[in-house]
Amino acid sequence: MTVTFTFLDWLWVALFLILMLGSGILFYRLGKRSESDFFLAGRDLPWWLPASSVYATHTATDTPMWITGVIYKNGMAGIWYTFFCGWAAISAFVSTRIFRRSLAYTQAEWNVVRFTGLGSELLRGWMAGWQFFMNMFVLGWVGIAMGRICEYLFAWPTWIGLIVFSLVCAVYVLAAGYWGVVMADFQQGVIAFLVIIIVSAWGIHTAGGPTGIIEKLDVMGQLDRINPFAFTGWWSGDFPIAWFITMMLIAFLGGFGMGTTIDWYVEAQRIQSAKTVRDASYSIWWGTILGLIRNSVWAVAILAFFVLFPNITEQSEYEMGWFRLGFDYLPAGMLGFFFAAILAIHLSTISSHLNLGALYATRDLYQHYVNPQASQKRLVQVGRISTAILLLGSFFYGLIMEDITSWLIFALWIMAAGIWLPNILQVVWWRFNAWGYLSSWIANLGFSWLVVWILPELNLIPNLLDYQQFWILMILGALVYFPVTLLTKSESMDHLVHYYVMSRPIGWWGPVREEAIRRGLILVNGDLVAGAEQASRPSDTFPTVE
């Protein structure tokens, strides 16, 4: 299909782009004040701003395609796929609080707050480099999704949609840094949410309303599609209960850890930009629930699309279902508004990943390893240069990426499977050390490729279902990182006590807590315990960095 825009349609698009560019101009002076301003908005945001950024960032151009794919294929039961963000439910009250108290700019920096010595530095360097390229990769796949949409709508070559709008976005990210990102995200979040509701409601109405959809599904013998619990048995079929349990377990219990899904790294920046621990918790909780409610609306709209077009077999075709509801059925003059909302969805994701990737490059690589004495002005400059490099790299990635879904799922598994448990252990278990964590990453990289791609390709193992891959990768990883942890020294008690007093982590921290009490750094029932040392010796309480 191709869409023809009227003058009014292009006016909507132009007004939206002017509004976004305005964010860059308005907040230029705030963004350039310091590294903290350019990357964390001075750590002074009320909860609803980072919450809107959480929501807007995770409403990307590929999100409606992906959700449409799973709902069209599986019916309402497919909504459980979208619960991979459920980690935020527990995280908001556990790991978010712990991470906010560490004050680390990034998850890479958190490694040197939690661990010590060479292992912690290796982790920081590795994670920073990996995140820099991971953000470039995300920018590429989100960008190419926009390219596909523009190709679908206007028959433009893919590269135009990939490059043009990312360039516009880069203007306000380069100018105002995170200030520009978060202020634009707020506007984009509002616009996107409204339009998602309008287009979905329009599609549902077109399909005959809620009653009409159910009647048509009944006639088609597909009434099970409105049942979110329509599983295909315990172990068999496309939608077994075993998969469901695995999915919920990964999603929710992951909230005890940090980095249990790829989204954590984006959220970590929002957590640190919140002005208090309480604001950080609410920003994660409310930003995520808003995304889940959005998924509910989308799910029903996709059921509407299904009853309108029930026989599509090509995944690439039915993945465009939600966009078709808008472009096929909205009245003239509203198409531009819809496209502006798609741009809002796109720009919010692009801007966040541009600034986040630049944060890792600036804080963890440049400042820590290249120029530790850099001035604030210099750090902001490096932030801008890194943003530009990310942008150019994302164009390269985008142009070589063809199958969005398989890359996305593989990237999520890389993140989730073998390091899921280590990501929790690093938060809840005092004995887990830098070498254990580092070994889990190395092992997971190897095992993921083997289990997901190489061994099935060589017919050495069958193609496994994703929940089966998860458990296998988890067990294989554990066979490496548990021995490594227990065969290497724990972190120094001085460092652990310092970390414990600052972050107050949950879990198995008994020996560290006892030591902190003994040193008089933690009160028990409001008092020092008998025999506790007064916290007056700096060498005990705040050890020198080695």
Added chain:
Amino acid sequence: MIRKTWSAHEADEWTKEDWIAIVLSPLCYVLITIGAALTILLQVSGYIMLILGIGLTIYMHLVIDPKLKAISNEYEKKQQTYLEELEAKVRWKPINQKPS
């Protein structure tokens, strides 16, 4: 009963209020998400789930909010010192401050 006042050291400990939030929060997510979808489809089960989800969300916030405020207030007093340490660490400088 909902506890309204917290001392600094009490708020820093993990208590039953945290566990109430930890247990209820995923439940709220599920009930609101599935409840909202089924409500749009005019299903009675959707209305029930959505109302339950909203009710639990309000209760969870009433339980955890006083504690989060106390944690935040206490932590803000120490934040500047911790930030200075973080800056020293990124610049490879020794840390020898005392807690505020």
